[in-house]
Amino acid sequence: MLDFVQQLVSGIALGCVYGLIALGFVLIYKATEVVNFAQGDLMMLGGFFAFTFIGMLGLNYWLGFAGAVIAMALFGMLAERVVVRPILGYPQFSIIMATIGLGYFLRSVVGMIWGTDDFKIETPFSDGVLRIGSLVLAYDKLSVIAATIILCALLYLFFNRTTLGTAMRASSENMLAAYYMGIPVKRVVSIVWAIAAAVATAAGVLLAPITFIHSNVGLVLGLKAFPAAVLGGFGSIPGAVVGGVLIGVIESMAGFYLPQGWKDVAPYIVLLVVLLLKPEGLFGVHMRKKV
Amino acid sequence: MRFLFKTDYEDDIKLFPHSGYVVSYGILLAFLLIAPFVLSSYLVSQLVFVCIYATVGVGLMILTGFTGQASLGHAAFLAIGAYTAAYLQQFNVPFPVYFLAGGLLTGVVGALVGFPALRLTGIYLVIATISFAFIVEEVLARWESVTHGNEGMRVKTLSLFGQAVPQNGPTFYYLCLAVLILTIVGTLNLLRSPTGRAFVAIRDSETAARSMGVNVSLYKVKSFAISAAITGLAGVLFAHKLSFISPEMFTLQLSIEFIIVILIGGAFSLHGAVLGAIFLVMIDPFLTYLKDDLPGIIAGIAATFGADSITAGKIHGNVAAIASANGLKGAIYGVIIVLFVLFEPLGLYGRWLKIKLFFQLFPLYKRATFKRQKIYVKSERNR
Helix, strand or coil: CHHHHHHHHHHHHHHHHHHHHHHHHHHHHHHHCCCCCCHHHHHHHHHHHHHHHHHHCCCCHHHHHHHHHHHHHHHHHHHHHHHHHHHCCCCHHHHHHHHHHHHHHHHHHHHHHHCCCCECCCCCCCCCEEEECCEEEEHHHHHHHHHHHHHHHHHHHHHHHCHHHHHHHHHHHCHHHHHHCCCCHHHHHHHHHHHHHHHHHHHHHHHHHHHCECCCHHHHHHHHHHHHHHHHCCCCHHHHHHHHHHHHHHHHHHHHHCCCCHHHHHHHHHHHHHHHHCCCCCCCCCCCCCC | CCCCCCCCHHHHCCCCCCHHHHHHHHHHHHHHHHHHHHCCHHHHHHHHHHHHHHHHHHHHHHHHHHCCCCCCCHHHHHHHHHHHHHHHHCCCCCHHHHHHHHHHHHHHHHHHHHHHHCCCCHHHHHHHHHHHHHHHHHHHHHCHHHHCHHHCEECCCEEECCEEECCCCHHHHHHHHHHHHHHHHHHHHHHCCHHHHHHHHHHHCHHHHHHCCCCHHHHHHHHHHHHHHHHHHHHHHHHHHHCEECHHHCCHHHHHHHHHHHHHHCCCCHHHHHHHHHHHHHHHHHHHHHHHHHHHHHHHHHHHCCCCHHHHHHHHHHHHHHHCCCCHHHHHHHHHHHHHHHHCCCHHHHHHHHHHHHHHHCCCCCHHHHCCCCCCCCCHHHC
């Protein structure tokens, strides 16, 4: 029983990691109906920025964290301006390919600048564990869980309660109509990329003690976070976190109870089954198309 | 400009609309036939890869380009074809039999993937095919009694009618070329048949196709099966060309490469698959060339513009360092993909059509002829 609970808790912690990255996917999708395949790579780049500020320049952890988030928000806007804005309005597949290209580019440029080694960021909570009874939980994992919950709540409120959030939802549904209603669509899209890059950076820095930072970390984790976002129903913020936690729990349970090899495949099998039964994900909204 | 006068439906669906096509494709074929005697063995080997990638590209084109179903899982189909060949070869099954078996098995698997894919569109379909590819990769790594797991499998030299066909020889090149040409002709025939018309109708509007009486489910599954089968055939050749296969060769990276093939070539015509394959395969020799010659060329240019020998030497060193940096290939891939999506969405074949039209209509060519329409009311959620 204790094993089960321990696996459950570490699964949830892992799932929050996926959820945190998946939030970025969902954000961009929710606001612009664009699927950003470079989300994991934005996270990786954010991690490297933070490593440069904290590890190489010796800044204070929180200061470096903030610096990285701001730098990446600007980078997100730049990426949107250069790569995404010219092709807004074209079929979704073009944009998917463009972001895949962006991901390739970021990965190899980072590899050229920082090298291909693993890097670690010293954090205030990188060691020490929380003990509840005989249950053990590391602080760095707790920090990820806390950050996921806070960010998820903040973004949920942002999208549902603020004017800017409403403007984002409007421009996702019909850019032209939103533009006619006086919403500055271009600026909205730009802001959403900035927010998504900032969220990705937060994920990257928080993950640094757990997964380390290397140029492929974004690809590896992004490929797990992506099913999480799909499982929750692309476009639902709580869905992303629930999907992430589900994938995390399934992965850690499969790693513990099933023979070797199932750990990596189980999330995908579950994903396929869910997609078969509910093609729009668990929390997705499905509307009929008018001809 | 040539005006074709069509009097019959048969004229409209001819493979060669007029004699110019026969001449130009004849010249191309003649060049391809003498290629092994003219080109270096390295280039011929690259040409074999072009043939294999182009065959996969044609397969993917049927699914993505003509039926409108995106797939990032084609590496898995290639893997199934390759492993079928490697497995059957152990029991001395002759090449023609396991070649067809590879295609057939992959086709069946493709149909099985097609059924669940029926309900999915857009991004959900992409992630479903990625998941499928991951599962296949893991199965290949774990099913050790058949696939030898991560150790991989050695593929013996191909033997055709008792003759050994080494993977570097001209005969193997001719074999791959023949498979490619047969695939292309077969696909062209498919596309002008009712089945192909149904595929295109589904791509353009599923709802409209359904209301015209097209059985959308049936044709989507057919498209998956045919696309997978062609990829499986290419997989058999791929296994022989590499003479060693292991699960980590058939990753998402490879699937993305296949998508790049049709994206760069132009995802609306079979020419695109071939052009894209040429581009993707020839990028390697091009990068080698960059590494070897570019520093010298740039330093030479600098010297002619008055840089002294020390500066020129520095420039030489810097350019050499950049050109031989690790991972340069990835960066170039990335930039190329982005540039094509932004500026040449119709791909290389689209560029060729534009140039051709420019000269046909000279001086009346309008750039807007090829302009894509932007649709801002796109919400794919409402589909």
